Amino acid sequence: MMPPGTSHPRNRRLPAEPGLWIVLGGDLFMFTLFFATIAYYRGLDPVAFAVGRESLSLVLGVVNTFFLLTGSWFVVRGVRYYGCANRTDAARYLLLGAVTGLLFLFNKAIEWSELARRELTPNSSEFYMVYYVFTAIHGFHVVIGSILLLTIYGKLQRQGVLAASPADESVAGVGLFWHMIDLLWIMLFSLFYLSA
Amino acid sequence: MIVLNGFIWLGCWEFVPPPSPALSAEEVALIFREQAFGIRLGTALYMLAIALGMLCITTTSAAMKRMYGSYNTLVFANLLIGGGGLLITNIAAIFWGAAAFRPDQPAAQIQMLNDLGWLLFLLPAPTVALANAALGVATLLDDPQKPVFPRWYGYFCLFVAAFSISSIVTGMFRTGPFSWTGLFGFYVPMTIAFMWLPVTAVLFLKLGGRISRGELSCPSR
Numbered sequence: 001m002m003p004p005g006t007s008h009p010r011n012r013r014l015p016a017e018p019g020l021w022i023v024l025g026g027d028l029f030m031f032t033l034f035f036a037t038i039a040y041y042r043g044l045d046p047v048a049f050a051v052g053r054e055s056l057s058l059v060l061g062v063v064n065t066f067f068l069l070t071g072s073w074f075v076v077r078g079v080r081y082y083g084c085a086n087r088t089d090a091a092r093y094l095l096l097g098a099v100t101g102l103l104f105l106f107n108k109a110i111e112w113s114e115l116a117r118r119e120l121t122p123n124s125s126e127f128y129m130v131y132y133v134f135t136a137i138h139g140f141h142v143v144i145g146s147i148l149l150l151t152i153y154g155k156l157q158r159q160g161v162l163a164a165s166p167a168d169e170s171v172a173g174v175g176l177f178w179h180m181i182d183l184l185w186i187m188l189f190s191l192f193y194l195s196a
Numbered sequence: 197m198i199v200l201n202g203f204i205w206l207g208c209w210e211f212v213p214p215p216s217p218a219l220s221a222e223e224v225a226l227i228f229r230e231q232a233f234g235i236r237l238g239t240a241l242y243m244l245a246i247a248l249g250m251l252c253i254t255t256t257s258a259a260m261k262r263m264y265g266s267y268n269t270l271v272f273a274n275l276l277i278g279g280g281g282l283l284i285t286n287i288a289a290i291f292w293g294a295a296a297f298r299p300d301q302p303a304a305q306i307q308m309l310n311d312l313g314w315l316l317f318l319l320p321a322p323t324v325a326l327a328n329a330a331l332g333v334a335t336l337l338d339d340p341q342k343p344v345f346p347r348w349y350g351y352f353c354l355f356v357a358a359f360s361i362s363s364i365v366t367g368m369f370r371t372g373p374f375s376w377t378g379l380f381g382f383y384v385p386m387t388i389a390f391m392w393l394p395v396t397a398v399l400f401l402k403l404g405g406r407i408s409r410g411e412l413s414c415p416s417r
Contacts, residue, residue, distance in 0.1 A: 019348030
């Protein structure tokens with residue numbers, strides 16, 4: 001049960017299969033457009049953004065960042081244990097990763113309902129427009145990522161080790177997808193909660 | 197498909213850029229009064245384009261039937277949800293046609309028909325996206341030794357599905373990037389959809405070649 005990382009006998013190349021990078025690269029490109037949009041609207045109306053940031057709960061944002069970072073750590077462990085065919089630990093850590101995703105979504109729902117209770121909707125100002133839409137799109141990614149992790153967890157529970165490649169690589173792929181979600185959240189967190 | 201749609205959107209309707217949802221009823225009515233014939237013609241041609249589009253969906257579903265295991269749920273999802281989603285855009289075009297059918301009707305009425313057209317066209321994005329996601333998932337689950345489509349295409353379909361959805365927010369904003377004249381309301385989903393078409397067309401031509409050479413077993417017709 002060594003903490004692996006060097007256990008892959010294959011040559012070091014692009015992690016996961018190349019096709020997956022269409023999704024990752026495309027996603028990163030789209031989110032770059034999102035960040036540019038946020039910056040553009042902030043430039044148009046810095047006051048609305050300052051007011052908007054004040055209305056967000058920094059605590060909830062930090063808690064969500066904590067959830068996703070912890071989730072990424074779980075997923076790293078899970079993928080590595082999977083790499084050295086340690087089924088039980090891989091399943092456990094991937095499940096924990098999915099749980100952090102669900103906690104993130106639950107926390108997000110609390111945050112949104114709190115804002116909605118104060119009648120701050122996407123139409124309230126341009127800050128809330130980009131805030132709601134982009135965090136919703138990000139949340140959608142978290143939903144997909146959690147479903148993927150739970151699917152792998154279910155498969156590991158039922159069949160033990162997944163069939164060989166490419167299912168093998170798909171675990172690493174889901175891991176990468178999860179890290180991307182984490183990265184994008186950190187960008188959104190700093191744009192909405194810290195630097196408005 | 198691309199040429200026909202380009203002609204309809206740019207030549208007949210002249211809907212690129214789309215008429216802003218922030219325009220007054222009079223301004224919207226003026227567009228439909230000045231371009232009445234073009235819009236009617238565009239609507240007629242769009243019926244043809246969507247018939248062809250639905251044929252494309254049946255072709256992708258038929259290709260999915262050749263995939264390993266050919267999960268029926270995915271095939272039917274592609275066929276029904278994709279076809280249904282495209283059919284709804286037919287109704288959108290009919291609303292635009294109806295607005296141009298009697299250009300002398302009250303401006304508020306033309307504005308309402310125009311709104312209905314845009315919302316019907318853009319809001320059901322998740323249906324077509326889900327059809328694409330089904331195609332992507334089926335491609336990824338296919339036999340890796342003898343795939344119908346290359347695996348990267350599966351990921352490509354998932355990317356297209358994920359980012360063609362953003363137009364579902366067009367019903368909430370009259371200005372800005374999420375309105376139906378906006379970057380994420382209109383241009384991004386349309387660009388992605390029109391990127392998907394040529395890529396898919398090329399893969400289908402290759403698939404046709406492989407089938408006629410007998411390189412691919414035929415589980416069902």
